Amino acid sequence: VKTLCEYKGAPVFGKYVDFFYAAKAAAKKANTTSEILFTKLMLNSLYGKFGQKSSSWDLIGSAPVDDCGVETIYNSETSKWIRQYTFAGNVFEVNYEDESTESFPAIAAHVTAYARLCLYKLIEQAGRANVYYCDTDSLFTNEEGYKRLTDRLDATRLGALDLQKTAEELIIYCPKDYKLDNDIKIKGIRKNAKQVGPTSYQQEQWLTLRSLVARGNIDEYVVKTITKTLYRRYEKGDVHPDGSITPYHLDEP
Structure with missing residues (x-):
């Protein structure tokens, strides 16, 4: 152990969250898509920067x-x-x-842990058998699970749940890779990507400054077309005290 830190608990980002949550509510009321996205990103991404x-x-x-x-x-x-x-x-x-300049891993770690505990309590309330999938701040449940969570629903209250969508069909391939009716969500694949195979997609890639320097020319901007292939392997399992791992074997969708 090279460094030992002692932290004291205190409310953080109160004014920041209040400001952007009010701005997000105003953007929703005005139906301004760009401002809704901007305020959502500002609210969701701040805490992680302290552990980056x-x-x-x-x-x-x-x-x-x-x-x-x-x-x-x-x-x-x-x-x-x-x-x-x-x-x-x-x-x-x-x-x-x-x-990073303002590095404070305890903030990122504790916010993440607290959010997972909140999500776990929601899963327990809905009933584990009624929850098909969960992500950072969302749950996919059946109708029974939804009914059990109605007391947590409030479209305007910070920290409450809001019904985003209902569907007849849900196909889950991997974490952050699913199909909800005709709405496809895949992390790393853009909405306008072109499907060129069962699990392959073509999309544009905008090169960063580092990539342009590596190419040896920063005088022109380059947009490449790349192909991404999804392998859809669920690489999680139980970790044992000796370090060995027993992988989870899930049925094909």
Whole structure:
């Protein structure tokens, strides 16, 4: 153990949540899709940033302005591999293991744990046999499960449930990969992706600055067409004290 931290509990982000929740409610009332999405992202993504690693770009030298590329170098003094990016007349050393400026893992960990406990209580209230699927902040239940949760429904109260959709058919392939009637939800696959095989999709990929530097040209922006293939393996199981894992075997949908 290199570092020991002691935390004291306290309410966090109260004013932040109140502000954006009110903004989200106003956006819903005005039916402004972009603002609804923006406020939702601001509410849902803040806590995770405190447990997220960051990359640091340290300027270590200069280079001819036309030089552009990436090098992986082994530092014999530190016994570490480093990445150097050269572009726009500068040479940067990039470290991907740095903590973010306002790093506070306890916030991310405790918010996540509390949310899972809340979700677990909802599953128990609905009845485990009545819950087909759950995600970060949602439950998919049958009609009986829905009836058992009616006292938790309130479309405007923070922390309450809201009925988003009803369906006749649900097919679950993997976590974050399901079909609800004709509505297909797959993490990493865009809505406008083109299906080119039973489990393959084509979609656009917009290259980041790092990718452009790696290509050796930052003077033009590149949009690639890539094909993603889903393997749909459920890779979870019971972890035993000796470290071995017994995988769960689920029936095909």
